[in-house]
Amino acid sequence: xxxxxxGKIIGIQDMLATVEIGGVTRKxxxxxxxxxxxxxxxxxxxxxAIQEIDEEEARKTLELFKELEALC
Amino acid sequence: MLxxxxxxxxxxxxxxxxxxxxxxxxxxxxxMEVCGTHTVAIFKAxxxxxxxxxxxxxxxxxxxxxxxxxxxxxxxxxYSKNPQVIIATFGDMLKVPGSTTSLATQKAAGxxxxxxxxxxxxxxxxxxxxxKKVIFLAVGFETTAPLAAATVLMAEEAGIxxxxxxxxxxxxxxxxxxxxxxxxxxxxxxxLPGHVSAMIGIKPYEFVVNEFNTPAVVAGFDPLDILQSIxxxxxxxxxxxxxxxxxxxxxxxxxxxEVACQTLYKVYREADTQWRGLGNVAxxxxxxxxxxxxxxxxxxxxxxxxxxxxxxxxxxxxVLRGTMLPTACPxxxxxxxxxxxxxxxxVSVEGTCAAWYKYGAGRWQG
Numbered sequence: 374x375x376x377x378x379x380g381k382i383i384g385i386q387d388m389l390a391t392v393e394i395g396g397v398t399r400k401x402x403x404x405x406x407x408x409x410x411x412x413x414x415x416x417x418x419x420x421x422a423i424q425e426i427d428e429e430e431a432r433k434t435l436e437l438f439k440e441l442e443a444l445c
Numbered sequence: 446m447l448x449x450x451x452x453x454x455x456x457x458x459x460x461x462x463x464x465x466x467x468x469x470x471x472x473x474x475x476x477m478e479v480c481g482t483h484t485v486a487i488f489k490a491x492x493x494x495x496x497x498x499x500x501x502x503x504x505x506x507x508x509x510x511x512x513x514x515x516x517x518x519x520x521x522x523x524y525s526k527n528p529q530v531i532i533a534t535f536g537d538m539l540k541v542p543g544s545t546t547s548l549a550t551q552k553a554a555g556x557x558x559x560x561x562x563x564x565x566x567x568x569x570x571x572x573x574x575x576x577k578k579v580i581f582l583a584v585g586f587e588t589t590a591p592l593a594a595a596t597v598l599m600a601e602e603a604g605i606x607x608x609x610x611x612x613x614x615x616x617x618x619x620x621x622x623x624x625x626x627x628x629x630x631x632x633x634x635x636x637l638p639g640h641v642s643a644m645i646g647i648k649p650y651e652f653v654v655n656e657f658n659t660p661a662v663v664a665g666f667d668p669l670d671i672l673q674s675i676x677x678x679x680x681x682x683x684x685x686x687x688x689x690x691x692x693x694x695x696x697x698x699x700x701x702x703e704v705a706c707q708t709l710y711k712v713y714r715e716a717d718t719q720w721r722g723l724g725n726v727a728x729x730x731x732x733x734x735x736x737x738x739x740x741x742x743x744x745x746x747x748x749x750x751x752x753x754x755x756x757x758x759x760x761x762x763x764v765l766r767g768t769m770l771p772t773a774c775p776x777x778x779x780x781x782x783x784x785x786x787x788x789x790x791x792v793s794v795e796g797t798c799a800a801w802y803k804y805g806a807g808r809w810q811g
Contacts, residue, residue, distance in 0.1 A: 376482050377588070377640050402565060404595045405705040416643065416696065419535075420563025421592045423705060424643045424696055 377418040379426055382411050392417060454669060461672040462495045468676075468683040474500045475631055476678055477624075477767050479617060480638035481508035481795025482666055488804035490668035496675070503767035504800075506620055506720060507638060509585045509613075510537045510793040512765060514719045516753045517613045518543035521582055523750045524611070524742065525556040531574060532558040533567040534582040537793045540786060544754040564596040571600070571608040580742045583610040588640045590614040590731055591705035594712035597733070597740045609742035612731055615718065617641050618649040619729035625657045627723075629768050634660040634678035636671070639693045644709075646701030647691055654689045665693040712737050721789060722762030761788035764797050771798040771805075778802060 380392030380401070388404045394417060403409040406422040415422035449457065478484060484504045487493065493502055506512045522543045525532045532548065539549040539560065552558040557577070559570055564581050571579040583593040593610055600608045617638060624630045637650060642663045653661045660681035664674035674692045681687055691697055709731075718730025733741040758776050763769035771777050771790065781787035783799055790798035 377643075401563075402595065402599075404599070405591055405702060405708060407704060416640075418588055418640065419592050420565045421595065423588070423591075423640070423702060424698075426696060 377416045377423060379414050380417045380422075381414050382409055382422075385409065385411055390415075390422065392422075457669055458495075458672055461669070461676045465500070465672075465676050465679050466497045468679045469497045469499050470683065471499060474633045474679065474682055475503060475767075476500065476634045476636060476675065477503050477505045477632045478636040478638075478664075479505040479507040479621065480636070480641070481511070481793065481797075482640070483507065483636055483638065483664065483671065484797055484800050485795055485804075486666050486668065487671060488800050490671065492668065492671055492675070495672070500675070500679070503632075503770070504764070504797040505624060505632075505635075505767050506615075506723060506765045508790070508793050508795045508797065509589070509615060510535075510541060511761065511789045511796045512615060512620075512720045512722070513538075513541070513584055513613050513789065514721045514753075515544055515755060516719065516750070517584075517611075518548070519750050519753050520743075520748060521580075521611060522546055522548060522551055523748045524580055524746065525551045525558055527578075527746070527748070529576075529578055530557070530746065531570055531577045531579045532556070532582065533561045533564075533570055533579055534558065535562075535584065536560045537795075538582055538584065541789050541792045542756065542786060544751055564593050565599070568596060568600055568603070568605055568608060571605050572603075575607060578607050578609060578746055580609045580611050580746070583612045583614055586615055586617055586638070586641050587644045587709070588638075590713065591644060591702075591709040594709045597712045597737055598708065600740060601737070606739070609740055609745060610733065611742040612713070612733060613718070614713070614731040615720065616715070616729050616731070618645075618652070620720065620723065620726055621650070621653055623723055623726045623729070624766065625653065625659060627766065630766050632659060632767065633682055634662070636674050636678070637661055637663040639663060639665050639670075639696060642691075642693065642697045642701065644702050644705045647689060647697070647699050650689055654687050658687045660687045661689050663691045663693050663697050665696065720765070722765035756787045759788040761790045761798070764788075764790050771801040774798070 380394040384391040390403045416424045567581040662674045662677045713731035715728045716732035760774035786792045790796040
């Protein structure tokens with residue numbers, strides 16, 4: 374349940390951000406990570422950004438995620 | 446961080462595996478992971494097969510759905526029978542059996558139960574259904590609890606009066622203490638949960654080393670992260686130098702996410718709570734503060750709950766304390782199956798029994 378996936382912030386309006394997660398966009402809250410900036414990668418858990426991460430880490434985690442999905 | 450080639454990954458994995466084998470020695474070592482995502486990652490990467498036979502990996506109470514007691518499920522089920530109520534829940538909770546039925550059965554019978562990806566969706570449901578009371582089943586550890594707290598604050602700000610939470614949140618450090626104090630649980634080192642730690646930071650775990658001399662490493666979720674974390678634990682055990690280390694430093698900051706923690710404790714206060722298998726653990730739960738009690742389902746919506754019963758023969762309690770492997774439970778794979786779970790550990794995809802059933806084939810007897 375504590376699974377979190379990386380997403381790239383492509384837009385911010387107030388405390389709502391649009392993130393791209395593996396090619397899919399969705400709205401998330403940045404209330405718990407108010408310093409979030411467009412262009413940065415964040416870790417997304419259940420509709421909220423919870424931590425900033427670097428691009429390389431994001432890419433690696435998404436790859437792992439896809440790999441794990443393929444195994445499911 | 447630089448991208449590693451497959452060859453570099455293999456070389457690094459070989460190094461950790463070899464060093465773990467060299468340092469482990471002849472004495473049995475028991476390591477516990479306290480995160481369902483680690484449980485699944487360990488199986489998927491085949492980590493057990495890489496370790497010497499002297500190292501045993503056991504799962505602790507790291508799956509929020511699994512540790513949620515029957516009484517909570519019975520309460521949620523009772524609420525779902527109220528035609529004025531809409532239940533909003535993470536999908537994992539649906540199949541967990543309560544004393545006599547489950548939310549999935551109630552949903553099939555017509556109860557208005559909605560699966561949500563985020564607690565925020567509960568607010569949308571509440572806004573779209575002003576004549577109904579929307580109850581969000583707030584389960585989860587410190588990773589998820591700040592989200593529920595933030596949702597309460599957003600409901601307050603938006604003036605949404607028909608949104609409620611039914612809190613069953615759990616805190617990891619107090620349950621680690623309970624495990625360390627339990628006479629029947631022996632753990633030589635902890636793999637600490639990565640995303641819980643991303644929220645709470647490192648300090649709340651210091652007692653594990655300072656008071657119990659037990660090695661502890663905050664671990665990431667990549668197979669190499671897990672191997673490296675096991676290597677770090679074995680190094681500590683070998684050198685008899687218990688420490689609190691952070692292998693997942695690229696995500697877990699020493700102070701965690703302070704905004705998330707402030708949000709959490711603005712809405713909730715620590716409270717005693719019941720864990721499946723562990724009973725009441727002091728200060729290990731979260732109750733809504735008086736200031737926000739208008740959002741507390743238990744305070745505002747009367748409900749009559751059936752007398753809670755535990756499933757006969759189920760050993761989830763021992764599995765969650767790491768004192769029994771799922772394969773030793775007489776129900777495992779016989780009457781308790783993912784399609785028809787008897788105990789909660791077989792329900793969630795991150796449950797220990799579900800993981801053993803799905804990935805443990807061929808190792809059940811070994």
